[in-house]
Amino acid sequence: MSQILIRGAKVLGGEPQDVLIDGETIAEVGTGLSAEGAEVVEAEGKVLLPGLVDLHTHLREPGREDSETVLTGTRAAASGGYTAVFAMANTFPVADTAGVVEQVYRLGQEHGYCDVQPIGAVTVGLEGRKLAELGAMHESAAGVTVFSDDGKCVDDAVIMRRALEYVKAFGGVVAQHAQEPRLTEGAQMNEGVVSAELGLGGWPAVAEESIIARDVLLAEHVGSRVHICHLSTAGSVEIVRWAKSRGIDVTAEVTPHHLLLTDELVRSYNPVYKVNPPLRTERDVLALREALADGTIDIVATDHAPHPHEDKDCEWAAAAMGMVGLETALSVVQETMVATGLLDWAGVADRMSVKPAKIGRAAGHGRPVSAGEPANLTLVDTAYRGSVDPAGFASRSRNTPYEGRELPGRVTHTWLRGKATLVDGKLT
Numbered sequence: 001m002s003q004i005l006i007r008g009a010k011v012l013g014g015e016p017q018d019v020l021i022d023g024e025t026i027a028e029v030g031t032g033l034s035a036e037g038a039e040v041v042e043a044e045g046k047v048l049l050p051g052l053v054d055l056h057t058h059l060r061e062p063g064r065e066d067s068e069t070v071l072t073g074t075r076a077a078a079s080g081g082y083t084a085v086f087a088m089a090n091t092f093p094v095a096d097t098a099g100v101v102e103q104v105y106r107l108g109q110e111h112g113y114c115d116v117q118p119i120g121a122v123t124v125g126l127e128g129r130k131l132a133e134l135g136a137m138h139e140s141a142a143g144v145t146v147f148s149d150d151g152k153c154v155d156d157a158v159i160m161r162r163a164l165e166y167v168k169a170f171g172g173v174v175a176q177h178a179q180e181p182r183l184t185e186g187a188q189m190n191e192g193v194v195s196a197e198l199g200l201g202g203w204p205a206v207a208e209e210s211i212i213a214r215d216v217l218l219a220e221h222v223g224s225r226v227h228i229c230h231l232s233t234a235g236s237v238e239i240v241r242w243a244k245s246r247g248i249d250v251t252a253e254v255t256p257h258h259l260l261l262t263d264e265l266v267r268s269y270n271p272v273y274k275v276n277p278p279l280r281t282e283r284d285v286l287a288l289r290e291a292l293a294d295g296t297i298d299i300v301a302t303d304h305a306p307h308p309h310e311d312k313d314c315e316w317a318a319a320a321m322g323m324v325g326l327e328t329a330l331s332v333v334q335e336t337m338v339a340t341g342l343l344d345w346a347g348v349a350d351r352m353s354v355k356p357a358k359i360g361r362a363a364g365h366g367r368p369v370s371a372g373e374p375a376n377l378t379l380v381d382t383a384y385r386g387s388v389d390p391a392g393f394a395s396r397s398r399n400t401p402y403e404g405r406e407l408p409g410r411v412t413h414t415w416l417r418g419k420a421t422l423v424d425g426k427l428t
Contacts, residue, residue: 098133
């Protein structure tokens with residue numbers, strides 16, 4: 001059994017400690033540790049976190065391997081410090097059967113850069129008309145517990161109620177893409193001053209907020225769990241806060257880009273800023289940060305949405321929506337939440353590892369950095385600051401909104417059950 005001694009790391013940003021990994025497990029945490037023959041990683045000044053968990057990743061395989069594959073997506077995840085990702089169902093074919101989710105699950109196991117947990121579709125073909133094989137997907141080898149039609153809203157209240165009732169039987173959760181389709185027909189960006197000045201179709205906040213309000217009430221009525229994907233408005237924050245105050249079993253996520261970027265960037269007409277839900281106002285950004293800090297928003301999820309060059313390098317109206325995010329997420333959170341004093345590193349670990357693992361029931365992930373726990377770990381050079389260069393991404397796609405922007409922090413090492421997937425910033 002191989003041993004690794006991580007020396008002098010600030011565990012969760014605290015006092016320097018040594019961490020000894022023995023095989024797949026953390027054997028000891030303390031000071032002055034030694035182990036004859038162990039590989040030593042000098043980590044003085046760096047922060048050690050539990051491996052990050054992303055509840056919202058688009059890996060595109062099967063069907064859109066031109067933009068991403070399970071292999072390239074999980075390599076990107078390891079580069080960003082992730083040890084587990086949840087793969088969204090909007091593949092081709094859609095992951096609405098046991099066969100497709102098992103294919104994705106097994107591809108993740110074969111490649112080994114991080115654990116891949118498929119998310120099953122709520123409805124057949126993401127069409128919103130008929131429930132998919134929720135039970136069969138849960139009982140499959142993939143053991144699906146999270147279901148979502150992400151990219152499309154489950155806008156039929158009866159279908160949404162039935163899905164919530166169904167997953168309740170095995171403790172599953174429905175993750176809703178909150179977008180009332182009738183209110184967003186032809187929408188191109190956030191509805192507001194900027195959309196009016198640019199003459200682009202507006203995407204009103206109420207299109208998101210009305211669905212969230214409906215779904216938290218349905219979850220309360222059914223007594224089931226609902227998760228809100230990529231929450232983006234100040235009004236949505238208030239609805240979730242109200243629902244939690246009533247004891248409704250709701251959780252919510254925010255993306256890194258919604259914590260940093262605003263709709264003012266759309267003035268450039270650069271399609272790299274076209275995303276669903278759209279970039280909102282500065283007021284929304286500040287409300288999202290505060291909500292993540294106070295726990296109203298539970299987690300950060302990347303909504304990593306890779307697209308090939310030709311789908312983004314075109315006029316705004318024709319461009320695909322989405323941004324890659326796995327390799328920059330932690331840096332954006334450091335910039336928006338840690339550098340501003342809204343979260344410490346223990347809080348980052350909670351929002352980016354502990355809670356997403358709990359919501360998705362990712363066994364062995366989001367665990368304390370302590371003896372006896374699986375050695376799923378991420379080491380971060382928090383003093384680093386550099387310009388984002390997508391040419392160095394492990395992802396197959398390059399549609400990042402941060403190209404050329406200086407961001408703090410750099411993941412130097414990632415370990416998945418004691419096996420290094422990233423060493424000194426390079427994939428193994």
